[in-house]
Amino acid sequence: AVAWEAGKPLSMEEVEVAPPQAMEVRDKILYTALCHTDVYFWEANGQTPVFPRILGHEAGGIVESVGKGVTELVPGDHVLPVFTGECKECAHCMSEESNLCDLLRINVDRGVMIDDGQSRFTIDGKPIFHFLGTSTFSEYTVIHVGCVAKIDPEAPLDKVCLLSC
16 A cells, blocks of 8 residues: 555555565565554654655564575564664663664654665655555565564464554
8 A cells, every 4th residue: 555645545556575685574464554653644744754655564474585684584484563673783772771773763754774775665666665664554565674573473463463563
């Protein structure tokens, strides 16, 4: 579901989703939910709008493929995308007092992947921006590995998807 403009209806589109690059995973989203945060940024209230983009940040899915350097996840793992990631290397991630990662903290304006500044979504060659590093209103999405939480495969994805918010 692509948001082409602020406040305009989302449009169901065929989107090309590139393979994951280094330290990224491509997830198949099986369940997603709508949070008021998605509506807020779709309406572009009080912020600089970034469009076109694929919204969504509450979801549950399965790892479809992994990029170079990803060792903690394999295809088939059940996962929740999380928009406040952890690189596990910066001072905040190493601290017992904070998890506001220097690399993966919330950035609603970024719209592209951290490593190369490019989107993994395109339509007819035109880039479509990411949202909160997750973009779960897509059947497939590419996420930095630090923003993916592996969960027990017995956990019901249709229910635990809400926890990813």
